Amino acid sequence: MATIKDVAKEAGVSIATVSRVINKSPKAGKTSIEAVRAAMSKLGYRPNANARALVKKNTNTIGVLVSDISDPFFGSLLKAVDQVARDNNKHLLIGNGYHNADAEREAIELLINSCSESLVLHSKALSDDELINFAKEVPGLVLVNRYIPEIAERCICFDNYKGAYMATEFLIQNGHQHIAYINSDHKISDAEERREGYMQALQDHNLPCPDHYTLDAHLSDRGGKEAMIELLAKNVPITAVVAYNDYMAAGVLAALEESNIAVPEKMSLIGFDNGLIARYVHPKLTTINYPIGMMAKQATQLSLKLAKNEEYTAENQVFQPTLVKRFSVNKIHSK
Template sequence: MATIYQVSEAAGVSLATVSRVMNGNAKVSDRTRKKVEDAMASLGYQPNAIAQSLASNRTNSVGLLVSELHGSYFGDLMSTVEQVLKQNGKHVIITAGHVDEKREHEAIEFLKSRRCDALILHAEAVSDGYLKTLSDSNIPIVVINRNVDGLEENCFVVDNENGGYIATKAALEAGHKQIAYISGPQFKKDASDRLAGHKRALQEANIAFEENSMFEGDFHESSGQAGMQQLQDTFPGFTALVCANDEMASGAMTAAREFGYDIPSQLSIIGFDNVLFSRYLYPKLTTIENPIHAMGEMAAYWVLQHVYDIKSPIPIEHLFVPEMVKRDTLGSV
C-alpha cells in the first residue's frame, strides 16, 4: 500500500503540500494540486480519513439540519448544499428536526458528535438565544430562512413579508376585493411575516382584514384542502385565494375543483415558493419565487470561505428579494 511519503516523492513536493491538497486547502496552485493528484492516482494512494482528521483538526464534513426530509422545498435545499460542498471535496451529514424544539436540539447535538466542521441550520423551533450560544461555541453555524439578531452575517433569508405583500397586491391589481387567505402555522416566523404582508396589501387598498377570511394551515397539502372547505362557510363569495405555500395551494386547487370552481375564471389562486411541481399543476400555479436554491448555495459558499478558506466564486448575499411568477391561476374580475 502506497504511503504519503511515496506520494510526496513522486510529485516532487513536500509532505505539507500533499497534506494541503488532501485537505482541500485553497493555497495550493492548480499545477501543484494536479501533480499531487496524479501521483496519488498512479500509486493508488487512498488517504486515511481518520488520520487526516486528526492531523488537520478537520473532518471535511458539514452538518445540515432541515425541518423535514420530504417535499420539493427541502429537497432543493439539500441537493444544492450537497452539490456545492461535494464539488469542493466536502461531505454533508443530513438530519431533520421536524419543527420540534427537543428534536432540533437532539439533531444538532448529533451533528456536533459527528465532529462536523460547520453546521447549516434550517431551524424553526429552537430559540434565538440557543442559536447565539451555539454560535459562540467552537463550531461555525449558518442559519437559513431565519434572521437572528446579532447573527445577521450568518443568516440567509428571503423577505417573506414583502413576498406576502406581492402575492395579495397581484390579486388586488387583478380587480379582486374579496380575498381569502390560507396561512402557515403562525408560530413560524416565515408564516407570520407572509400574513403580515397580506394584511399590509389589504390595508393599502382600504380593505379591512377579516378574521373569518383566513384559515391557519400547516404548510401541507391536506391543510390547503381543509382551508378551502372551511372558507366556503366562513367567508363565502371570495374570488381569490392566497396561500402561504405551494403545497397548500395545490390542496386548495383540488378542493376548489370538487366544489365545481373553474380556475381562474371563477376563482384565482396564488401560492408561495415556486417549487418544481407548481409549473406542472393544471392550471399552472401563479406563485412567489422563494429562492431556496440561492440561499442554500450562499450558505454552502459561506462555509467554504469562512471555514475552509476557499474563496466564494460569487459575492455573499444575505437577504433575498421574492418575485412574482405569473402563470395561469390568477385571473381578473
C-alpha cells in the same frame, strides 16, 4: 461556563476519562460513561466542536439541518448544499428538526458531535439565544431563512413579508377586493411574516381583512384542501386566495374542483415557493419564487470559508421574492 476539569471533578474521574467519553472511545467503561454524562448534564457542559475535530481529524463533512427531508422544498436546499460540498470534496450529514425545538437541538448536537466544522441550519424552533451559543462554538455555523441581529453576518434569509405583500397586491391590481389567506399552522417566523405582508397589502389599499378571511392549516395539500372547504362552508364572499405554499395551493385547487368552482374564472389563486408542483397542476399556478437553492449555495460557501477562518463576504444575504405569472389568476372588473 463549565470546563472539562469541572466535569471530571463532578463525575469523580480523570480528565482523560472525560475525554474518552466525549470522543466515544471503546476504552471508556459503562460506569464512567454514565458518571460523565450525568455531570455534563448537571453542569450544562457541551464539548467544544473544534477541539473534537482536532482529536478526530475529521473535517470532511458539512452538517445540514432541515425541517423535513421528505419535503421537496428541503430537497432543493439539500441538493444545492451537496453540489457545493462535492466541489470541495465534502460529504453531508443531515438532521431533521420537524419545527420542534427538542428535535432541532438533538440534531444539531449530533452534527456537532460528529465533528462537522461547517453547519448549514434551517432552524425555526430554537430560540435566538440557543442558536447564538451554537454559533459561538462552531465558527462555520450559518443559518438559512433565519435572521438574528447578533450573528447577522452568518444569516442568509428571505423577505417573506414582501413575498406575501407582492402576491396580495397582484390580486388587488387584477381587481380583487375580497381576498382570503390560508396560512401555515406552524408557529414560525415565516408564517407570521407572510400573514403580516398579506394584511398590510390589504390595509394599504383600504380593503377589508376580517378574521374569517384567514385560516391556519396543516402545511400540506391536505391542509390546503381542508381550509378551502372550511372557507366555502362559511360562504365567505371571496374572489381570490393566497396560499402559504404551492402544496397548500394544490389542495385549494382540489377543493374548488370538487365544488365545481373554476380557477381562475370563478376564483383566483396564488401559491408561494415556485416548487415543481406549481408547473404541473391545472391551471398552472401563479406563485412567488423562493430561491432556496441559491440561498443554500450561498450559505454553504459562507460556512466553508468561516470554518477555515477565511475572509468572505456573502454576495447576497437577504434574497428577494419575484412573482411568477402563470394561469391561476383572472382579472375582474368592478360592477
